[in-house]
Amino acid sequence: MLSETIERVNRLRQQALADPAFIQSAKAHEKAIHSQDNQHASKSKSAKPRKDRTLADIYQQAEFGQRDDTANH
Numbered sequence: 001m002l003s004e005t006i007e008r009v010n011r012l013r014q015q016a017l018a019d020p021a022f023i024q025s026a027k028a029h030e031k032a033i034h035s036q037d038n039q040h041a042s043k044s045k046s047a048k049p050r051k052d053r054t055l056a057d058i059y060q061q062a063e064f065g066q067r068d069d070t071a072n073h
Contacts, residue, residue, distance in 0.1 A: 016022045
């Protein structure tokens with residue numbers, strides 16, 4: 001069963017690679033992906049890098065209550 005599926009996929013792949021319209025479409029798709037990657041890369045380069053915050057920085061303004069020693073857990 002698996003070998004039949006592999007053979008069928010391989011035949012379809014060979015047919016697609018022999019079709020000039022498929023090759024042209026694949027090249028256009030590749031260009032679109034590269035263009036999109038380039039746009040994404042330029043946007044992320046212009047963004048400010050985030051400073052890693054420590055937990056102490058995050059909870060600096062928080063007030064924590066005292067633990068009730070009579071609490072049962």
